[in-house]
Amino acid sequence: MAKKPRILVVDDEHTMRDFLTASMADRYQVVTAADGVAAMAILREKPVDLVLSDVQMPGGDGLTLLADIQSQLKSPPLVVMMTAFGTIKEAVEATKRGAIDYLTKPFGLDQLDHTLKRAFELRELRSENRTLRTSLRAQREHHGLLGSSRAMIALREKIEMIADSRGTVLLQGESGTGKEVAARAIHNAGSRRDGPFIRLNCAAIPESLLEGELFGHERGAFTGAVQARPGKFELADGGSLLLDEISEMPLSMQAKLLRVIQEREIMRLGARTSVQCDVRIIATTNREMKASIRAGEFREDLFYRLNVIPLRLAPLRERKDDIPLLANHFVRAFCAENGRSPMSITEKAMRSLTSHEWPGNVRQLQNVIERAVILTSGDLLDCEQLDLGDELDGRGDPSMLPGDLTIREMEKELILRKLERTGGNRTRAATELGISVRTLRNKLRQYQEHGESIGV
Numbered sequence: 414m415a416k417k418p419r420i421l422v423v424d425d426e427h428t429m430r431d432f433l434t435a436s437m438a439d440r441y442q443v444v445t446a447a448d449g450v451a452a453m454a455i456l457r458e459k460p461v462d463l464v465l466s467d468v469q470m471p472g473g474d475g476l477t478l479l480a481d482i483q484s485q486l487k488s489p490p491l492v493v494m495m496t497a498f499g500t501i502k503e504a505v506e507a508t509k510r511g512a513i514d515y516l517t518k519p520f521g522l523d524q525l526d527h528t529l530k531r532a533f534e535l536r537e538l539r540s541e542n543r544t545l546r547t548s549l550r551a552q553r554e555h556h557g558l559l560g561s562s563r564a565m566i567a568l569r570e571k572i573e574m575i576a577d578s579r580g581t582v583l584l585q586g587e588s589g590t591g592k593e594v595a596a597r598a599i600h601n602a603g604s605r606r607d608g609p610f611i612r613l614n615c616a617a618i619p620e621s622l623l624e625g626e627l628f629g630h631e632r633g634a635f636t637g638a639v640q641a642r643p644g645k646f647e648l649a650d651g652g653s654l655l656l657d658e659i660s661e662m663p664l665s666m667q668a669k670l671l672r673v674i675q676e677r678e679i680m681r682l683g684a685r686t687s688v689q690c691d692v693r694i695i696a697t698t699n700r701e702m703k704a705s706i707r708a709g710e711f712r713e714d715l716f717y718r719l720n721v722i723p724l725r726l727a728p729l730r731e732r733k734d735d736i737p738l739l740a741n742h743f744v745r746a747f748c749a750e751n752g753r754s755p756m757s758i759t760e761k762a763m764r765s766l767t768s769h770e771w772p773g774n775v776r777q778l779q780n781v782i783e784r785a786v787i788l789t790s791g792d793l794l795d796c797e798q799l800d801l802g803d804e805l806d807g808r809g810d811p812s813m814l815p816g817d818l819t820i821r822e823m824e825k826e827l828i829l830r831k832l833e834r835t836g837g838n839r840t841r842a843a844t845e846l847g848i849s850v851r852t853l854r855n856k857l858r859q860y861q862e863h864g865e866s867i868g869v
């Protein structure tokens with residue numbers, strides 16, 4: 414059972430002190446004082462949760478006590494005033510100065526109960542509010558890029574430095590490390606924040622449509638082009654364009670992109686003239702670009718054009734001191750999102766979160782917490798709820814596959830297991846399986862189109 418809240422009763426009449434002590438002793442720990450000076454002495458010695466004080470007392474009235482409490486104590490308790498008919502004005506004044514409520518004498522036990530209960534509820538709300546405000550502030554201050562590790566602090570500093578420039582940024586980092594969050598932070602931290610932020614996922618769009626997506630087209634540029642349409646470049650004019658998974662861009666498009674970056678102007682498909690675009694490009698990749706260049710899959714000249722400002726997002730396992738902060742942030746966020754009262758992570762569970770390897774990085778941590786919040790009914794998240802057990806040793810080779818599968822089923826099984834082991838990191842899964850991300854994605858799409866559950 415929770416500890417009984419400690420209440421200090423301050424009244425010069427001992428009958429009142431005795432009466433209140435007797436009527437509250439079963440639910441509260443009650444201490445008493447006969448005047449403000451004695452009250453302050455008690456408060457300095459050991460904090461209480463709530464002070465129930467008379468307004469009028471010889472030797473320091475209630476308002477003076479309230480002022481002392483607020484100016485001299487580090488974490489002031491709640492204050493409820495008790496007032497006789499003649500001193501209601503003072504009691505009202507006290508609530509203006511920070512007392513949470515007042516009771517008019519004579520009052521019944523029900524009334525007392527109700528007032529105390531409401532006072533404690535209000536305190537709860539206030540502290541929830543405060544936590545929420547603190548985390549909102551952090552989010553605003555850091556543009557959503559949370560983390561207290563050295564790597565994260567350095568990254569945020571760099572973002573502040575480069576935010577106002579137009580220099581192209583290449584964000585490198587494993588899947589789920591926060592590249593998109595960082596890209597938005599760059600946009601929001603700089604002078605372009607009021608301009609558009611446009612995102613294009615280079616890996617998700619079929620090669621044949623990519624050019625139109627980027628540059629737009631005029632009416633009649635191709636069959637079906639019944640209307641002119643601006644491309645992402647034009648839409649991003651005055652703002653930022655996020656080119657996600659740039660390493661997956663086909664070579665033919667890479668040549669065209671290179672030209673646009675050099676000339677800062679684009680031509681819609683089927684257009685005769687080009688238009689100027691003031692766009693800051695932020696590109697991301699979770700592949701080792703040098704390897705792609707060596708393999709002939711990425712143009713070296715484009716790489717240098719993009720890599721004007723290189724930023725790296727470290728994998729979560731290399732900045733484990735970010736884990737508690739991120740985990741707590743996600744718990745708060747998902748509690749709020751699901752209308753749940755605040756939950757907290759036990760120390761043991763936090764240790765296990767911190768020692769986990771997180772192949773899927775921040776995204777995986779976020780998913781684990783979301784699942785735990787939704788599936789837990791109490792207010793504590795322990796190891797059991799976080800269910801890291803089988804994910805903890807989730808690396809290594811797939812165990813034996815059953816022998817009676819078709820090649821296709823076997824392939825699917827392999828792909829799904831690999832995805833599970835990489836925390837849903839498609840690039841890494843593809844690399845480890847020896848196929849391209851595009852192939853992996855196509856296969857997943859096929860599974861989905863056949864109505865098969867892929868569970869990822």
Ligand SMILES: Nc1ncnc2c1ncn2[C@@H]1O[C@H](COP(=O)(O)OP(=O)(O)OP(=O)(O)O)[C@@H](O)[C@H]1O
Nearest residue numbers: 557558559587588589590591592593594699775776
């Ligand atoms: N530093 C951070 N603070 C708060 N949330 C974060 C942070 N980093 C990542 N996240 C959250 O983790 C999830 C994954 O982040 P994000 O989409 O930016 O990763 P990514 O590197 O772009 O991954 P991918 O390569 O798979 O696209 C998002 O929901 C994001 O909000």
Ligand SMILES: [Mg+2]
Nearest residue numbers: 592593657697
């Ligand atoms: Mg991303």
